Every structure is written in structure tokens, then in C-alpha cells.
Amino acid sequence: MKKIATILGARPQFIKAGTVSRAISENSRFQEEIIHTGQHxxxxxxxxxxxxxxxxxxxxxxxxxxxSHGKMTGEMISSIESVLMESKPDCVLLYGDTNSTLAGAIAASKMHIPIAHVEAGLRSFNMSMPEEINRIITDRVSELLFCPTETAVTNLKNEGILNSCGVLENVGDVMFDGALYYREKATAPVGLDNVSDFVLATIHRAENTDSPELLEQIVSQLNELSEQVEIILPLHPRTKSKLESYNFPLSERIKVIAPVGYLNMVWLIDNCKLVVTDSGGLQKEAYFFKKPCITMRPETEWVELVECGANKLFNPLVDNLNATYHQMLKFDDFSHLFYGNGDAAQRIVSKLEAFLNK
Structure with a gap:
């Protein structure tokens, strides 16, 4: 029996890993040990x-x-190394781009334990993002690179990684697997059972909240848009704090709710008419549920969505949200299978089995 050590640190990673863990549990040739760093x-x-x-x-x-990033990552590397020395796994399985991902990659690579990276090859090409550094380093030391899209495969080939890894493949996106699985389990947030025809908005990235100029424009444009359509805004604690400190009031027409769990968020995405966000994952989840998206960022890892017209990058200092909203409502072609067929987890497990039994 082959032992897999899965290293996770944030709630979204557990959701991604849950899909693969269910597939691993159905294979009698694997034993999985899940290690939670506690990062979030x-x-x-x-x-x-x-x-x-x-x-x-x-x-x-x-x-x-x-x-801090450095202290936390250093402590994680040391603790993960101790666990791996005791556990002696045949493979370390990592997800995404958090500090936990980076720490697991460094610890495992120093011990010459094969690393499998789920969501490999994603690039924003913005090196000021900590996540971008984590992605690049993790991909460089991984032997199994499980890409969610063809764009991710191309990124890795362009970086010359093809010659240094054991497996490089577009397996599809485990989040698409999860979206299909959780759609039937999704529930409305308390008090929102009867809402419809609304825009879902989320703003939390430091690049937006830490800039008074950007945040003021975002709030102003959301307030203006709320005169035409109902907006539901799960308010991130960082954003709430910044709005209060800058004294930027949200319109009373915007329905502000507390941050929601994943099942509530799936319901909101599935039932909204359009998404406005600066989140990375939510851009993609909007596409899963056939909803156009306006992304308040200068770049995105999900370039295929911009190229097909499902996602629009938005500069609050230059662009007009009302005009962009009406433009994006016209988009209705969600036929491209950018993220696979919902069987990414099974494909990952099959590739792991073949690699570890060579």
C-alpha cells in the first residue's frame, strides 16, 4: 500500500482536496494522511x-x-519535515499556492519525496503576489504536475519544466468536480431564500482594500450600480475595517451580509445573474455556473475566461461599472470545457497510481 501525505492550510484547500480524498479513499492501494498546518x-x-x-x-x-510570511513558512517547513520523517510517505500531495503549499514543497523536496502539485502551471505574471512566488517554486520541485487547464500546461512548457518532471498533464479542475458535487448540497444564506435577479459582489484583495483611491472608486461604482439591480455583498473583515477607517459608506440598497461558508457561496453563485469580484477562485466558479463575471483586478490566472468573453478585467479608476455590467449581461456562451468534464480527481488518482507503481 502506498502512503500519500496531503498538506493543507486554508479552507479552500480542504474543499479542493476533499474531492481528491474521496477518490483516494475508493482505491485500496492508497493510504492518505492529511496534515493541517493551521495557516488560516x-x-x-x-x-x-x-x-x-x-x-x-x-x-x-x-x-x-x-x-509574517517568512516566519510562518519557516515554522511550517520545520514541523512538516518532522512529520514526514516520522510518517515516511511515498508521495506528498499539495494544492494551490498558499504558504502551506510552499512549505510542503520545500520540506518534501529536501527529503527527496516525490511531490504532486494540483493546480500546477497557473500564472498571473505578477511577482508582487506572494501566491505567484509560491506557485513557481512548488512547480519547479514537483515531479507530478496536475494542471487544471491547457493554458497552465502551456505556461509550464514555456518555462522549460517539461524536461524535469515525471508527469505534466491537463487533468481538469478539481474545483469543477467540487462544484458539481456540492451544487445539490448548497443552501441559501439565512434570510435570502427568496431573493433573485441579483448581482453577487466580493471585494477583499489587499491591492484593492489598502488603496483608498481604488476602494473609494469601487464603493462609488457599486453604489451607483445598486440603483439598477440588487447587489448582495458578503463583506470580508478586511474590507469592512477599511471601509470604516476610510469612512466610505455603502449604499443602503446594497445587501451586506456576513462572510458565508462554501455551500452558501455555491448557492449565491448559482442563483445570481452576474458576479463582481477580485477573487481568483470566484471568477472560475462563476463560469462553472454559467454566470458572466467582472473582475476588479489588472490580471487573472484564468486568461481563457477573458479571451472567450466570460470574464472582463475591470479598472475602477478608468472603467464604468454600469456600462460593463450591461455589456457582460449579453454574454451567454458557456460551452467551452476549459476545466474538464468533472472527473479531475479520478484522473489524478489514476496518474498517482501509475507513477508510484512504476
């Missing part, structure tokens, strides 16, 4: 979270959080 302490990740999401609970909790 989340009070919502109680026992009920794992039951509702049908996600395996972590086997080990490292409890590392609340410090």
Missing part, C-alpha cells in the same frame, strides 16, 4: 464543516498561524 485559523472549520462537506478530517494539526 477558521472557527467555521468545526466538526460540522467536515460532515456537511463530506471531507476527511485532518490526521495532524500543526497549529501554525498568525505571523
Amino acid at each position: 485559523f477558521d472557527a467555521n472549520m468545526s466538526d460540522i464543516f467536515f460532515v456537511e462537506m463530506d471531507i476527511p478530517r485532518p490526521h495532524r494539526h500543526l497549529g501554525i498561524n498568525g505571523s
Whole structure:
């Protein structure tokens, strides 16, 4: 039996990993140990979270959080190394681009343990983003690169990684697997059961919230748009704090709600008419549920969505949200299967089995 050590640190990673973990559990040739670094302490990740999401609970909790990027990553590397020395896995499985991903990659590579990276090859080409650094380093030391799109495969080939890895393949996106799985489990946030015909908005990235000029324009344009259509805004704590400190009031016509869990968010995406966001994952999830998206960022990892017209990059200092909203409502071609057929997890497990049994 082959042992896989899965290293996770943030709630979105658990959701991604849950899809693959369910597929691993169906294969008697694998044993999986889930290691939670504790990077994002989340009070919502109680026992009920794992039951509702049908996600395996972590086997080990490292409890590392609340410090700078460097200190936190260094502590994670040391703790992960100790766990791997004791556990002796045949492979380390990593997801995405968090500090936990980077720490797992460094620890495993120093111990010459094969690394499999899910969501390999994503690039924003913005080196000021910590996530971009984490992605590039993790891809460089991984032997199995599981890409979510053909664009990601092309990025890695352009970087010359093809000659240094064991597996480089577009397996599809595990988040698409998850969206299909959780759609039937999704529920409306409290008090929103009867809402319809609304825009879902989320703003949380530091690039937007830490700039008074950008945030003021975002708020002003959302307020103006709310005169035409209902907007539901799950308000991130960072954004809430910045709005209060800058004294930028949101219109009373915007329905502000507390941050929601994944099942509530799936319901909001599935039932909205359009998404306005600066989130990376939400751009893609909008496409899963056939909703046009306006992204308040200068670049995106999901370039195929911009190229096909499903996603529009938006500069609040230059562009007009009302005009862009009406333009994007006309988009209705969601026929491209950019993210696979919903079988990414099974394909990953098959590739892992073939690699580890060579």
C-alpha cells in the first residue's frame, strides 16, 4: 500500500482536496494522511464543516498561524519535515499556492519525496503576489504536475519544466468536480431564500482594500450600480475595517451580509445573474455556473475566461461599472470545457497510481 501525505492550510484547500480524498479513499492501494498546518485559523472549520462537506478530517494539526510570511513558512517547513520523517510517505500531495503549499514543497523536496502539485502551471505574471512566488517554486520541485487547464500546461512548457518532471498533464479542475458535487448540497444564506435577479459582489484583495483611491472608486461604482439591480455583498473583515477607517459608506440598497461558508457561496453563485469580484477562485466558479463575471483586478490566472468573453478585467479608476455590467449581461456562451468534464480527481488518482507503481 502506498502512503500519500496531503498538506493543507486554508479552507479552500480542504474543499479542493476533499474531492481528491474521496477518490483516494475508493482505491485500496492508497493510504492518505492529511496534515493541517493551521495557516488560516477558521472557527467555521468545526466538526460540522467536515460532515456537511463530506471531507476527511485532518490526521495532524500543526497549529501554525498568525505571523509574517517568512516566519510562518519557516515554522511550517520545520514541523512538516518532522512529520514526514516520522510518517515516511511515498508521495506528498499539495494544492494551490498558499504558504502551506510552499512549505510542503520545500520540506518534501529536501527529503527527496516525490511531490504532486494540483493546480500546477497557473500564472498571473505578477511577482508582487506572494501566491505567484509560491506557485513557481512548488512547480519547479514537483515531479507530478496536475494542471487544471491547457493554458497552465502551456505556461509550464514555456518555462522549460517539461524536461524535469515525471508527469505534466491537463487533468481538469478539481474545483469543477467540487462544484458539481456540492451544487445539490448548497443552501441559501439565512434570510435570502427568496431573493433573485441579483448581482453577487466580493471585494477583499489587499491591492484593492489598502488603496483608498481604488476602494473609494469601487464603493462609488457599486453604489451607483445598486440603483439598477440588487447587489448582495458578503463583506470580508478586511474590507469592512477599511471601509470604516476610510469612512466610505455603502449604499443602503446594497445587501451586506456576513462572510458565508462554501455551500452558501455555491448557492449565491448559482442563483445570481452576474458576479463582481477580485477573487481568483470566484471568477472560475462563476463560469462553472454559467454566470458572466467582472473582475476588479489588472490580471487573472484564468486568461481563457477573458479571451472567450466570460470574464472582463475591470479598472475602477478608468472603467464604468454600469456600462460593463450591461455589456457582460449579453454574454451567454458557456460551452467551452476549459476545466474538464468533472472527473479531475479520478484522473489524478489514476496518474498517482501509475507513477508510484512504476
